[in-house]
Amino acid sequence: MKLSVNGSQVDVAAAPDETLLWVLREKLKLTGTKFGCGMAQCGACTVHIDGKAARACQVRMAAVEGKKVTTIEGLLPDGNHPLQRAWIEEQVLQCGYCQSGQIMQAAALLRETPRPTKAQIVQHMNGNLCRCGTHGRIVRAIQRAAGGLGSSGCVAPCSKAVSPWPRNSRAATSSPARPA
Ligand code: FES
Ligand code: FES
Numbered sequence: 001m002k003l004s005v006n007g008s009q010v011d012v013a014a015a016p017d018e019t020l021l022w023v024l025r026e027k028l029k030l031t032g033t034k035f036g037c038g039m040a041q042c043g044a045c046t047v048h049i050d051g052k053a054a055r056a057c058q059v060r061m062a063a064v065e066g067k068k069v070t071t072i073e074g075l076l077p078d079g080n081h082p083l084q085r086a087w088i089e090e091q092v093l094q095c096g097y098c099q100s101g102q103i104m105q106a107a108a109l110l111r112e113t114p115r116p117t118k119a120q121i122v123q124h125m126n127g128n129l130c131r132c133g134t135h136g137r138i139v140r141a142i143q144r145a146a147g148g149l150g151s152s153g154c155v156a157p158c159s160k161a162v163s164p165w166p167r168n169s170r171a172a173t174s175s176p177a178r179p180a
Pocket of ligand 1: 035058
């Protein structure tokens with residue numbers, strides 16, 4: 001089956017009903033894309049297909065034949081994408097498991113909306129869960145990458161102490177309570 005992965009043409013032995021996630025991880029050894037829920041509910045497996053964010057755990061190989069797939073390894077070959085720099089500057093990571101999916105989801109937003117509002121960021125990222133609770137720093141990193149942070153490091157009004165993540169029903173049932 002032929003497709004483009006991170007700018008290279010690949011011909012991979014895969015059944016049409018295999019999921020893209022497992023082909024990426026097991027056959028192409030691109031393990032930056034993570035398995036979380038396997039049900040399109042967490043975003044850990046987010047990649048780009050023809051420039052759009054997609055949940056690789058739900059995409060069958062038949063659907064990507066001839067298309068362009070980009071994983072976190074191919075976002076920018078030297079790992080110097082503005083989002084990756086912003087992620088470091090905002091010290092977003094905790095365990096890191098969800099973060100490649102978060103960055104790929106964010107990159108899709110900035111491609112279409114280079115200067116998103118905070119509300120647009122929150123809405124776009126709402127389906128990407130983080131059990132470590134890094135959502136506030138994720139929003140700030142996206143704002144930083146988009147050039148939306150002032151010299152104080154704050155947008156107006158300063159959002160440093162504010163959790164920007166709306167609790168939808170899915171997030172509410174998936175997020176563990178913080179220990180006291
Ligand atoms: S593993 Fe694909 S959305 Fe959770
Ligand atoms: S950083 Fe641990 S799950 Fe997001």
